[in-house]
Amino acid sequence: MASFVEDLWSSIFTPGPTPTLLIATNVAFAALQLIFFALLLATYSLHFVALSVISGGLWYAINWFAAEVQLAQQAQEAEKKKQESKDDNVKTRRMSPEAGESPDSETETETLVAKRTGDKSGAIATGSAASGLLPTARDPKKRLSTGGEASGTDSEWEKVDDTQS
Template identity: 60%
Template sequence: MASFIEGLWESIFTPGPTPTLLVATNATFAALQVVLAALLLATYSIHFFVLSVLCGGLWAAINWFARELKAHQQQEEEKKRRALAARPPAPPSSDDSETEVEAATNKSTASLHKRASPPAAAAVPVVKPAAVSTVVEPAETQGELKQRVIEEPLPSPGQGHKSSVSTEDEWEKVSENEKEK
């Protein structure tokens, strides 16, 4: 029992539906259905029947979603495995001065040249990435920052602090400043 609770606590922080979390969810919904059935039999109220139907629908929807999510995760893992199996191993690079971006660009352009297979006499132009501007423009200043001055004495620890200026007055000041601009 202690290992189940420990596993449940850890599964809360694990993404996706874990088996421990699904067992706990199903046990909780089963207990709720039992309670609703007992209340229905004790009171003969239609409300408990409706709640039981809603609970059953939610229970089925959660289990369906967990199954679909697990199937999607398996498909993604299969795609990754196929992609890794289909990709040839990269040859070791002898030029250590190249950056990762340059190496990726060179490899992608080389693979494009191989796929295109142009005639031997035709020259294929190599496209280099455009230069990026590194100039940083300063942000526009919107106005001055002013510190608020509290005119009241500091409240004692047991009292709350009440502002001398209401929110409406502050908004009026803001709207006046906007009209001046």
């Protein structure tokens, strides 16, 4: 009995429905149903029938939910194993260079940058091209800097005031 209580205590902090927790839940609901039946026999009150139906519905819902969580955990573990085997296959494939990659290329980014810049050698671009930003022509909508002036909000208002006077 002490071992069951210890297992029950540790199962509270374990994610998912554990067998010990499910046993304790089912025993508690069975005891509740027996108490409702005894109270029904003692008082002949239909309230205990209603409470018994509600309790039975909750009991069923908890067991259904626990079963669904176990199925989801099993599916997640199967997906994890499938992903690990897929990753192992990708790692063995990545040992040989693919089309368009240089033999010393270690990342996919180098290939993408080479494709964007039109570089067929797969060489690593430097500067802004390495970060995925290619140099472009000046945007015609942007104003050119006036030189030594600060480009804060105050200086912009000063420029407006100077043109009006």
